[in-house]
Amino acid sequence: MRILLLSAYSAQSHQSWCDNLLKMFPEHDWQLLTLPGRYFNWRIRGNALSWGVGQRGILEQSYDRVIATSMVDCATLRGLVPKLSTIPWTVYFHENQFAYPVSVGNDHTEPKMVSLYNALCADQLVFNTDYNYQTFITGLGKFLKKMPDEVPEDTLDIIIKKHTIISVPITINETKQIKNKGNPTPVLLWNHRWEYDKGPNQLDAFLNVLRQRDFMFKINLIGQKFRTIPKALLKIKKEFPNELLNYGFIQSKEDYKNILRQSDFILSTALHDFQGVAVLEAVASGCIPIVPNRLSYPEIFPERYQYQSESACLNIEAESMADKLISLDKKRINNELDLDDIDMAGFSVKNLKPLYADILFMS
Template sequence: MVDKKKVIWLLSAYRSDSHAAWADGLIASFRNFDWFKLELSGRHFRWRIRGNPLSWIDKIPAEQPDLILATSMVDLATLKGLHPQLANTPCLYYFHENQFAYPISKQQHQSVDPQMVQLYGALAASKLLFNSAYNRDSFLKGVDQLLKRLPDEVPGNITSRLSIKTEVLPVAIKRIESQGEKNPQLILWNHRWEYDKAPQVFADALVKLKKLNIDFQLALLGVRAEKKPSYLMQIENEFNDQIIINEKVSKLNYQKYLQLSSIVVSTAIHEFQGLSMLEAVSAGAIPAVPDDLCYQEQYAEEFRYKAGDSDALAEKIIHYFNIRPAAPDISQYYDEALKQKWNDTLRE
């Protein structure tokens, strides 16, 4: 007699590139489970994080699953309240990010709503999974700070109640094998061109390199808005001769440029796991990362520079050109290292 597969609902309220790769990868990797997936497209952030129970109100099956795996964009508390059959269903709440440590741009309205969604969702979940210790710690610290600002009738044990349910379980990456010779002068940028990645720091560092007559080339990848941001235009105007690629490319070409690049740079002011950096490092690129965020637990001090300091970044790149250190070992983030832990977590 064949054992019945465990039924898991995967709920993802914001299908951005990284969330999509995570969801699709889990389903492809763990065919020993019976998956049901509900997703919403990665746009209209504030509507998504508050509105997903309404968007899904007629799409939730009547049958009760064995387990719910929901991202922290899902308003899990409201969802369970609208569907009483889910009241006792075990729920894993997966934090790709947390709204307590998310930088707000000048164009965004400051609101406590996204934080409250995640707080109530965390209280409603059986276990809280985080892709990094930084993500976990900044979430718990943010919850504690929020509760201290509330006027009255706040239980004193909320943060400790959440803390005992936490576990760090990173998103697994597929290793990109290094192939052939690298371009020793090629610097890679493979991030979104948005405020939370602080690309102006990158642009300012390149200006310093140029003033010092450093010979370098650029691979500029990553998603960019329809309206080209000023910092990207600055780089295009000032470093046109150094740019060998400047567009979001196919997956195959993306891997090719990662394999070709010698140095990969992050200037992020928001990063909870840094998948694009891990992918580039897996292909043999040397990382230059801020001494901040999740990077402190991933990379030794020799690969970090003072956060937000373009001069320090330029100096780090020059150091790499002179010393050529080996890329760090990040094998603990590979599929083969994490697959068993993910399987065990989903089987609990």
């Protein structure tokens, strides 16, 4: 089968997903087109122009199927290159624009319309979590109700009939049993994209609560950085120099994996996470999760690893997060953690491959 794979915003998680598809199914003939993961507003509206005109020769070749990430402007691309409208399309939703926290005065109307038209024109829709799907449908319903007139009543029904849920595979090949790693002082890990939606302010508040309680810790503060670094992360670097083990982007994949293996707890302070691949990879490497009871986390992790979500009040949430960490760390030190309720095997490439095969390559 000849497959055209399109990723319009090739951030790390999207790039990893594409790489895994190619590795899982080498028997197929893949043509991959990507665009850099920057300039979000231009990318989500301009990718059809960049490819439909700039890569027209590639797009007009013969393919059996198109697989696209949800940031590809599928409807416009099919219009610019009519040959693409004659073959099946699968759109994979790593995230959705209806649940994304936006700044005041920016309602993301354009990205939302792209998502709507993608969902309508594709033959098949795949979401990485039920949380992603549910917030997409709920958010789209609210969005359509704001439109002044002429919204077909069956719009949501058309979309609902075409969806399924398959997670993004975790990129660590071997899942490992979580255990006490022997660190006398707990080593914390925050390994997320360095942007506001990953909760850097929440992290700063949490670390300050730990300091106020005289709780000793070390931390690996790593992740993908951009031109503008959130002030909270710069503040942490200045105020916690003795606690920081690693700070910034880790270039080497092996070094990154070693940091995950050496850490005791993986922290999420996210305001926006539709699966939390960085957290899953860390847990698969032996980290104990400390996650909020929001987003996709309640469908992935048992309640005892969740702290109370109070994203509108940093101090209350930071206190709850500190309570959770200190409680679990006592059990870690005393080897009292029974972690049989955490199993990442279901997210492995090995176990997800048959699901992808059934969905993506069915006739």
